[in-house]
Amino acid sequence: MAQGALPGFRDFYPTEFAQRAYIARIWRDVARRYAFVEYDGPPLEPLELYTRKSGDEIVAQLYNFTDKGGREVALRPEMTPTLARMVAARANALRKPVRWFSLPQLFRYERQQKGRLREHFQLNVDIIGESGVTADAELLAVAIDIMREFGLSPDDVRARVSDRRLLRALLERLGVGDEQLPAVFGIIDKIERQPREVSVEKLSALGVSSESADSLFSLMDGLTLDALRARFGDTPAIAERIADLERYYTYLADLGVAEWVQLDLSIVRGLAYYTGIVFELFDARGEFRAICGGGRYDNLLKSLGGVDLPALGFGMGDVVLGELLRARGLSDVPIGEPDFWVAAAEDGDLRDVMLAATQLRRAGASVEYALRPQTLSKQRKAAFSAGATYFITVGADFAERGSVQVDEVQHVEGAGASLVDRLEEMPKTLASIIALVRDV
């Protein structure tokens, strides 16, 4: 077996590269539509940037090494620390709120499995400097609009939303103390993936009563804000969170994405830095991992960069998204087929072909031709195989009158108006084709 890429890394042959480029294009298009601007940082960072926040145990999951200057460095596993550093360094000069996005390639040293490799491209979209739920709504709308742009619908993808502050207030009401909170969050995070008895057992080991555990389970399933208010609205801290979430929903409706969103308090998102509303995007059939996850992390910039700015953001990787698009038949994208194939007729000259190709290329068209003399039938086959849209034949009369013969080889669906659509009959000279190309 020929040597392939390293475990967890990918070769992008033209077909796969086209899919990757397609995903990146949609990401950029939608992010720009929401007036986010693109940035990037180094793929290699000081190891300390990641250990400072998460401790030494994270080193086990990093690609890290000592460089020739003796520096401890790591390939970036996430973008947020870089973003925090960059924003902190110019915090006073940046127009607020900061609306930035990036398409970094990220690395993690882990055993690969479905939807998780050692390398991936991840769209990061962040808003920094706005604490109101308007920003939370704006952020989620970007993620959902991207789904829509890929041709997915609310039947394919669901956005599940929770609020850590609400969850904390509810748990307090159920008698869960502050010191138990992180562990209980961890159990809730897994509540869907493990049998109920296991969760109950773990909760009771933490000292959570079985009545409280039952209440907890009742909160995880098909809950509405109205039902929450009816049960817990008399607690001010909870009522306040509910009111905030109601405004959030109103804004999501105004932004045209409400039908994708559902409340789901089992969404916790990792453990560390999220502080408010959090969300994940899942395929509706539950076949894949989360497509996207994010939320509010108001304290992170202070702890990382020393600048106290509220912040929120999400990450969306290309691996799970690509799997979903393939499974739904939405990932067939052209790899960059030529517009024209120029062929020499039996009495034609390869140099005339090159002259014609050059003129078409200068007009902006993508043009291929056989690099060695071939029969017309051979050239026609090659043109089809290459995916060319038009087949132009130049013969001996091309040199004198510039006349050519044009055939439509294949009509590309959704490619817009073809030359044929614009004409009663095929053009007869190269000049008339070029005029059309320039026009398009």
Place this chain on the structure above:
RNA sequence: GUGACUGUAGCUCAACCGGUUAGAGCACCGGACUGUGGCUCCGGGGGUUGGGGGUUCAAGUCCCCUCAGUCACCCCA
């Protein structure tokens, strides 16, 4: 890092109970069909059966190790 399962051509798969030189389709390359050929026909290249070791007269097939893949755990970019 732990566990289970799986590795035959670029892809999808054959190969009897262990038995001759590991085959087919698709893809690729070449040729024919001498004129809109996305067809049809003919031919070709391509494999140390993931790698190594062992058992046997004989291993793609059985055993061990290793590498890789898939899935789950851990963890969650």
